[in-house]
Amino acid sequence: MRIELPTSNYSAAAQPSAKSYTNSDYRWNRGSYSRPQRFADIWAFVLKLLAQRWLYNKAWSYSGEVTTEKKTARRRRLAVWIRETCLSLGPTFIKVGQLFSTRADLFPIEFVEELSKLQDRVPAFSYQQAKTIVEAELGRPVQDLYRTFNPIPLAAASLGQVHRAQLHSGEEVVVKVQRPGLKKLFTIDLSILKGIARYFQSHPEWGRGRDWMGIYEECCRILWLEIDFLHEGRNADHFRRNFRQFDWVNVPRVYWRYASPRVLTLEYMPGIKISHYEALEAAGLDRKRLADLGAQAYLRQLLHDGFFHADPHPGNIAVSPEGSLIFYDFGMMGQIPPVTRERLMDTFVGIAQRDAELVMTSLVDLGALAEIEDMGPVRRSIQYILDNMMDKPFEEQSVAAISDDLYAVAYDQPFRFPAAFTFVMRAFSTLEGVGKGLDPEFNFMEAAKPFAEELMTNGNSSDPNGLIGELSRQAARVGTTALGLPRRIEDTLDRLDRGDIRVRVRSIETDRVLRRAANVSLATNYTMLVGAFTLSATLLLVYEFLWLAISAAVIAALSGFILLRLLLRISRDERLP
Numbered sequence: 001m002r003i004e005l006p007t008s009n010y011s012a013a014a015q016p017s018a019k020s021y022t023n024s025d026y027r028w029n030r031g032s033y034s035r036p037q038r039f040a041d042i043w044a045f046v047l048k049l050l051a052q053r054w055l056y057n058k059a060w061s062y063s064g065e066v067t068t069e070k071k072t073a074r075r076r077r078l079a080v081w082i083r084e085t086c087l088s089l090g091p092t093f094i095k096v097g098q099l100f101s102t103r104a105d106l107f108p109i110e111f112v113e114e115l116s117k118l119q120d121r122v123p124a125f126s127y128q129q130a131k132t133i134v135e136a137e138l139g140r141p142v143q144d145l146y147r148t149f150n151p152i153p154l155a156a157a158s159l160g161q162v163h164r165a166q167l168h169s170g171e172e173v174v175v176k177v178q179r180p181g182l183k184k185l186f187t188i189d190l191s192i193l194k195g196i197a198r199y200f201q202s203h204p205e206w207g208r209g210r211d212w213m214g215i216y217e218e219c220c221r222i223l224w225l226e227i228d229f230l231h232e233g234r235n236a237d238h239f240r241r242n243f244r245q246f247d248w249v250n251v252p253r254v255y256w257r258y259a260s261p262r263v264l265t266l267e268y269m270p271g272i273k274i275s276h277y278e279a280l281e282a283a284g285l286d287r288k289r290l291a292d293l294g295a296q297a298y299l300r301q302l303l304h305d306g307f308f309h310a311d312p313h314p315g316n317i318a319v320s321p322e323g324s325l326i327f328y329d330f331g332m333m334g335q336i337p338p339v340t341r342e343r344l345m346d347t348f349v350g351i352a353q354r355d356a357e358l359v360m361t362s363l364v365d366l367g368a369l370a371e372i373e374d375m376g377p378v379r380r381s382i383q384y385i386l387d388n389m390m391d392k393p394f395e396e397q398s399v400a401a402i403s404d405d406l407y408a409v410a411y412d413q414p415f416r417f418p419a420a421f422t423f424v425m426r427a428f429s430t431l432e433g434v435g436k437g438l439d440p441e442f443n444f445m446e447a448a449k450p451f452a453e454e455l456m457t458n459g460n461s462s463d464p465n466g467l468i469g470e471l472s473r474q475a476a477r478v479g480t481t482a483l484g485l486p487r488r489i490e491d492t493l494d495r496l497d498r499g500d501i502r503v504r505v506r507s508i509e510t511d512r513v514l515r516r517a518a519n520v521s522l523a524t525n526y527t528m529l530v531g532a533f534t535l536s537a538t539l540l541l542v543y544e545f546l547w548l549a550i551s552a553a554v555i556a557a558l559s560g561f562i563l564l565r566l567l568l569r570i571s572r573d574e575r576l577p
């Protein structure tokens with residue numbers, strides 16, 4: 001067997017940063033971790049997070065007055081810290097973090113944004129370890145299995161790493177080898193996470209309306225499936241079959257004779273990552289066309305096949321020298337049963353028609369919204385989003401903005417989106433991001449049209465009220481939003497009738513008077529405290545209780561300091577225009 005170094009220049013764009021992380025010293029990667037140690041590491045993270053959350057609501061923990069900007073900045077800093085800690089806690093947390101990055105219904109948007117940046121920047125493991133795993137799994141020495149095997153991985157991720165190799169029959173392949181000790185690490189970490197989920201579930205505040213145990217079970221299911229490479233191989237085959245008739249989508253073939261739960265041998269398919277815009281440009285590829293192909297590929301997966309790539313980060317999509325898309329990594333795939341697909345279409349139609357009732361009922365049918373006694377506020381929130389969208393034609397709407405708004409509604413209401421739905425939203429917004437990066441003019445709805453037309457000509461859309469029909473109607477409506485005005489007035493009257501319009505009055509003047517009254521009453525209390533403790537300190541000093549006198553004086557001084565700040569705040573408020 002020949003040990004070979006990478007030669008292809010073309011694949012250089014796909015060359016990983018694996019080497020730069022080889023020397024990193026993550027504790028979980030030393031193989032010497034134990035349950036008590038993981039327990040301490042993980043709970044330290046959770047407790048620190050809870051402490052930060054507690055501080056977040058305490059006005060005194062902010063310098064000066066609490067403002068929305070200060071709160072947002074603090075949430076952002078906390079989110080960065082969470083992302084970095086997940087990275088250092090290792091594969092389980094990287095994966096759980098990535099899963100949570102689709103759950104904007106559970107976490108503030110800043111957390112979700114940071115978590116979605118959670119790329120698996122983890123050190124590679126040694127060739128010796130990779131070799132041992134391949135031989136143990138496939139039951140033969142590496143040189144019997146492969147003619148060449150490159151000891152330097154092409155890419156290293158949290159769950160495994162990818163080596164280039166060649167079969168004895170001459171085919172160029174990549175061998176995906178699972179990280180050593182992953183099963184043990186998952187077993188320990190998940191059992192600790194179970195305790196944490198149980199704690200959250202029983203918490204009087206956080207447990208209400210949230211199914212933490214359900215979320216935990218879902219995470220376990222996905223994580224265990226992800227480390228079964230045979231499952232990934234089957235997914236790759238399924239996905240390839242779905243795109244069989246399209247030469248613009250390529251999926252590596254699986255060499256089943258060289259596959260096991262921890263080792264997967266795939267056809268070598270180099271490409272330029274879809275987010276390496278300059279490299280694509282340099283290779284003479286049409287960026288606009290690629291953006292359109294990406295959108296079509298996803299629409300097909302979601303609405304036609306119901307089997308979609310649930311981890312569409314740009315690293316998992318590349319472009320071949322001929323300009324077709326290559327998909328990698330089928331560890332996490334979403335399935336949408338036909339009935340859900342129909343309801344999803346209803347949601348899209350509801351959004352397109354700005355029909356809050358339809359959006360709401362379809363979300364209830366989807367299981368995304370739990371039915372509560374008074375659905376009025378939910379409908380109003382949805383209608384508010386939809387109404388704001390009416391100012392622009394639907395085609396100009398950013399999918400990311402729509403999903404952010406929907407998530408914001410979800411975050412405030414006692415309901416949660418099912419995983420499939422959040423994955424779909426995530427797929428759409430990631431795709432839109434990639435599309436806009438490739439082509440600043442990219443418009444998701446425009447890109448959707450060829451797919452819609454194709455479905456119609458194939459007779460797949462028998463329902464004129466379906467998404468496709470609606471898309472065509474919307475297309476004809478570009479620039480004619482003004483025509484919708486009478487309908488809006490009528491709708492508004494309807495809503496007035498239903499009592500769905502709520503007027504909120506906020507008087508800055510009243511707010512200020514109330515704030516001043518509160519501050520003055522606080523200042524009075526502190527004045528009394530200062531007086532009482534100064535007097536006590538003097539008396540104690542007279543009777544020669546020196547230490548007690550000092551303590552009383554310190555308390556008096558502290559109270560005095562707080563009083564001073566309060567007085568300054570009151571006088572600043574007075575000066576405000």
Ligand SMILES: Nc1ncnc2c1ncn2[C@@H]1O[C@H](COP(=O)(O)OP(=O)(O)OP(=O)(O)O)[C@@H](O)[C@H]1O
Pocket residue numbers: 014120154155156157158159160161162174176252266267268269270271315316328329330331
């Ligand atoms: N068949 C292939 N041909 C060429 N390169 C490949 C192939 N499969 C994977 N790669 C390269 O290896 C990288 C990692 O592969 P893959 O995403 O399957 O691994 P992973 O461990 O699941 O990573 P992650 O968890 O980050 O998604 C890909 O981004 C790609 O650059």
